Amino acid sequence: MSLAPSEPSPFVAAQCERLRAAGALGPCLDLACGRGRHARLAAHAGLFVVALDRDAPALGAVAELARAEALAIAPLRADAESPLGLPLAPGRFGAVVVTRFLFRPLAPVIAALLAPGGILVYETFTRRQRELGSGPKSPAFLLEPGELPALFPQLEVCAYEESLRSGGAGDAWLAGLVARRPI
């Protein structure tokens, strides 16, 4: 089995300049990072990255990737749904990237992780994904139309879209948000 991460989401990759600039404010958190495709993108953009996931093999792949490409990525094993919260200090991150993961109660915690001026790049499935017969089926993991920006009322929206995307991982109905914590 290949340990290589898949290609980054085009929506996240398009935020590379914003991520690079956000690196001046603090590290990047790739939350629910999987095999680290966006941790890799952010690290190549020059950011120090904390790559958090609860899955040990996925984090092993991230650690191997960081070694192989000499990237500043710190894998962190944690449960983002723990009632104890995240083992991360608020207000410290220049950027938080979340893709294909949704746990609605975490939204205010994510917003609070950002330093003033820091950016959130969030992309995940909408309920239209069910039309495609693949991916998550539970409403707990599927956004309602217009819901993603509404989960982050503390942040200023820089960009938002909902669309059907085609790519290596197959077609997906995704919402993508870029939002900034006010200074």
Ligand SMILES: C[S@@+](CC[C@H](N)C(=O)[O-])C[C@H]1O[C@@H](n2cnc3c(N)ncnc32)[C@H](O)[C@@H]1O
């Ligand atoms: C569909 S994958 C997406 C991975 C990555 N963000 C990407 O887009 O390639 C979802 C990831 O969320 C992680 N995950 C699910 N629930 C989690 C939790 N409660 N805490 C931390 N990670 C979690 C899984 O282990 C998995 O790696």
